[in-house]
Amino acid sequence: MNPTNRKVTRVPGVWAGIDAGKAHHHCVVIDADGKRLLSRRVANDETALLELIGDVTALAGARDGELTWAVDLNSGGAALLIALLVNHDQRLLYIPGRTVHHAAGMYRGDGKTDAKDAAVIADQARMRRDLHVVHTGDPISVELRILTGRRADLVADRTRTINRLRAQLLEYFPALERAFDYSTSKAALVLLTGYQTPAALRRTGANRLETWLRHRKVRNATAVAQAALQAANAQHTTVTGQDLAAAMVARLAKGVMALDEEITEIDALIESRFRQHKHAPVILSLPGFGVLLAAEFLATTGGDMTAFGSPNRLAGVAGLAPVPRDSGRVSGNLHRPRRYSRRLLRVCYLSALISIRCCPASRAYYDRKRAEGKRHTQAVLALARRRLNVLWAMLRDGALYQSVPPTAAA
Numbered sequence: 001m002n003p004t005n006r007k008v009t010r011v012p013g014v015w016a017g018i019d020a021g022k023a024h025h026h027c028v029v030i031d032a033d034g035k036r037l038l039s040r041r042v043a044n045d046e047t048a049l050l051e052l053i054g055d056v057t058a059l060a061g062a063r064d065g066e067l068t069w070a071v072d073l074n075s076g077g078a079a080l081l082i083a084l085l086v087n088h089d090q091r092l093l094y095i096p097g098r099t100v101h102h103a104a105g106m107y108r109g110d111g112k113t114d115a116k117d118a119a120v121i122a123d124q125a126r127m128r129r130d131l132h133v134v135h136t137g138d139p140i141s142v143e144l145r146i147l148t149g150r151r152a153d154l155v156a157d158r159t160r161t162i163n164r165l166r167a168q169l170l171e172y173f174p175a176l177e178r179a180f181d182y183s184t185s186k187a188a189l190v191l192l193t194g195y196q197t198p199a200a201l202r203r204t205g206a207n208r209l210e211t212w213l214r215h216r217k218v219r220n221a222t223a224v225a226q227a228a229l230q231a232a233n234a235q236h237t238t239v240t241g242q243d244l245a246a247a248m249v250a251r252l253a254k255g256v257m258a259l260d261e262e263i264t265e266i267d268a269l270i271e272s273r274f275r276q277h278k279h280a281p282v283i284l285s286l287p288g289f290g291v292l293l294a295a296e297f298l299a300t301t302g303g304d305m306t307a308f309g310s311p312n313r314l315a316g317v318a319g320l321a322p323v324p325r326d327s328g329r330v331s332g333n334l335h336r337p338r339r340y341s342r343r344l345l346r347v348c349y350l351s352a353l354i355s356i357r358c359c360p361a362s363r364a365y366y367d368r369k370r371a372e373g374k375r376h377t378q379a380v381l382a383l384a385r386r387r388l389n390v391l392w393a394m395l396r397d398g399a400l401y402q403s404v405p406p407t408a409a410a
Contacts, residue, residue, distance in 0.1 A: 013031070013032050013065040013066045013067070013068065013126070014029060014030070014031060014037070014056070014059065014060040014063060014065045014066070014067050014068070015029070015030050015031075015067075015068050015069075015070065015122045015123075015125045015126045016028070016029045016038075016056050016067065016068070016069045016070070016122060017029075017030075017069075017070050017071075017118045017119060017120070017121030017122025017123070017124075017125060018069065018070065018071045018072075018078075018081065018118060018121065019072060019114045019115075019117040019118040019121060020071055020072055020073040020076075020077050020078035020081065021044070021077055021114070022044065022076075022077045023043065023044055023077075024041055024042065024043055024044060024114075025041070025042050025044060025049075025077075025078075025081060026039075026040070026041050026042070026114035026115055026117070026118045027039070027040050027041075027042060027052055027056070027118060028115060028118035028119040028121075028122050029056055029059060029122065030119070030122045030123060030126060031063065031065070032065070032126070034123060034126065036119065037059060038055070038056065038059060039115055039118070039119075040052065040055075041114070044077060044080060044081070046080065046084070049080065049081055049084050050084065053084060053085065053088055053090070057088075057090075066091075067090065067091070068091050068092075068093060068125055068126075069085055069090055069091065069092045069093065069125075070092070070093040070094070070095055070121045070122060070124070070125035070131070071092065071093075071094060071095070071121070071134070072094075072095050072096065072097045072100050072117070072121055073097070074094045074134055082134060082136065083136065085134075086134070086136050091133070092133065092134040093125050093131040093132065093133060093134065094131065094132050094133075094134045095121055095124055095125065095131060096339070098339065099124070100117060100120055100121055100124070103120055103124055104116065104117065104120050107119075107120060107123075132307075133307070135302055135304055135307045136302075137302030137303055137304065138277075138302070138303045138304065140273055140274075140276055140277045140298070140303065141277070141298045141299060141301075141302050141303035141304075142302075143273050144270065144273055144274060144277075144295045144296075144298050144299040145299035145300075147266055147269055147270045147273065147295070147299075148270065148292075148295055148296050148299045149299075150266055151263060151266045151267070151270065151292075154259055154262055154263050154266065155263065157259055158256060158259040158260070158263070159183075161252055161255050161256050161259065162182050162183050162256055164252060165182060165192075165249060165252040165253060165256065166182060168245055168248050168249050168252065169192075169196075169245075169249050171239065171241075171245055172197075172239040172241070172242045172245045172246070173196070173197065173198060173231070173235065173239075173242075174235075175198075175230075175231035175232075175234045175235050176196075176198075176228065176231040176232070178231075179227045179228065179230070179231045180224075180227065182256070186218075186257070186260070187213065187218040187219060187220065187221070187224045188224070189253045189256055189257050190213065190216050190218050190253075190257075191213065191218075191224060191228055192249055192250060192252075192253035193250055193253050193254055193257075194212065194250075195209070195228070196246035196247075196249045196250055197242060197243075197246050198231070198232040198233075198235045198236065199232075199238070201228050201229060201231075201232035202229070202232050202233065205229075206225050206226065206229050209225040209228065209229065210222055210225040213225060267292070270291065270292065270295045271291045271295075273295070274291055274294060274295040274298070277298060277303065279298065279303060279395055280294065281400065282394050282395055282398060282399070282400060282401075283297060283298075283391070283394075283395075285394075285400040285401040286351075286355075286387070286390065286391055286394065286401045287354075287355045287358050287359035287362065287401070287403075288350075288351035288352060288353075288354040288355030288358065288359065288362070288387070289351050290354075293347050293350060293351050296343060296346075296347045297344070297347050299343075300341055300343045300344040300347065301314070301344065305392060305395050305396065311388060311389050311392035311393075314388060314392060315385055315388055315389075316337065316340070317340060317341050317344060318340060318341060318344040318345050318348050318384075318388065319336055319337055319340030319341070319342075319344075319345040320345065320348060320381060320384055320385040320388060321337070321385070322334035322335060322336060322337075323335065323336075323337045348384040348385075348387070348388060349380060349381065349384055351384070351387065352380050352381075352383040352384035352387055353380055355383070355387065356380070356383070359403070360403070361403060362383055362387070365382075365383050365386060366379050366380065366383050369382050369383070
């Protein structure tokens with residue numbers, strides 16, 4: 001048969017690619033031959049987006065083709081667009097921006113415009129079959145994603161504030177900076193809200209300082225007062241700028257305490273939302289998962305395991321499935337993928353690390369991997385991969401974890 005006479009059958013369809021932005025999106029619609037049918041810049045507004053969806057849907061209906069949308073963002077500025085498409089039962093694919101950037105190099109021209117990026121997105125959706133379908137997730141998982149994201153920001157702010165406090169205190173009172181661990185000691189933060197200089201601590205004295213701490217419900221006030229007085233007696237020199245630096249230290253200490261209160265409130269909200277999820281009892285039954293890690297897991301996965309298709313796909317998203325890097329005679333060269341969810345990997349790694357201490361089965365698996373010559377990190381990652389398979393099966397069947405397999409009926 002002459003290959004030139006072979007008839008090519010094209011599946012009728014319409015693909016709409018959207019280059020999402022903050023204020024505006026650009027939409028390009030193509031057919032099965034890659035011919036551009038529509039190119040429009042649309043405002044990120046509900047009315048304009050609904051008009052675009054109606055026009056593109058009518059265009060696809062006139063050509064009797066299946067309509068597929070593709071977007072390069074799955075949150076942020078594209079959130080309203082995604083919600084409208086999902087509410088109108090439209091098929092929506094997600095193409096990461098990194099993929100669009102590399103794919104654009106294969107098309108003619110070096111210029112970069114929103115219209116070209118949208119056309120690349122539409123063409124990639126037309127050709128590829130491995131793109132991920134966008135799922136909005138259940139309402140509780142979406143709320144957990146918001147709450148856990150806010151908590152991560154607060155924890156980062158707390159760490160940055162404590163580092164700044166220690167650096168400021170070190171400039172004029174190094175003995176007091178060494179006396180306490182300000183990241184874990186609430187008593188030390190309370191102390192800094194009232195006393196920040198050696199002279200002020202010496203004038204107060206041990207008894208009055210201890211009484212002052214007790215009135216503010218500080219635990220172990222005697223030990224805290226003695227440690228502070230010992231640091232004050234070790235320094236009698238006044239450093240230039242001490243008064244202003246002490247005021248900054250007091251303000252930073254109050255800021256850390258305010259952050260602690262907000263983190264506590266966020267933790268209570270996370271727990272209350274998480275307890276309402278249908279998968280909460282199942283995830284908590286697996287050793288190593290507490291409320292926070294389990295909430296992070298639901299927030300990063302959306303609460304729907306069917307969106308990933310298989311546990312292998314979920315492991316790839318979590319960065320737990322090694323990928324080969326073979327060439328020529330080199331084979332078996334495995335490494336961690338470059339694109340994966342850091343948050344999901346952190347959840348799986350920490351839960352596996354905790355389970356080593358509280359789960360005999362996890363400990364036995366970890367010890368076996370260590371005996372095979374794997375390093376600590378490698379053994380924990382291998383355990384996390386195995387536990388992900390177990391969690392997948394538990395969520396699929398709605399079954400709680402059992403450390404001892406049930407005895408088969410006679």
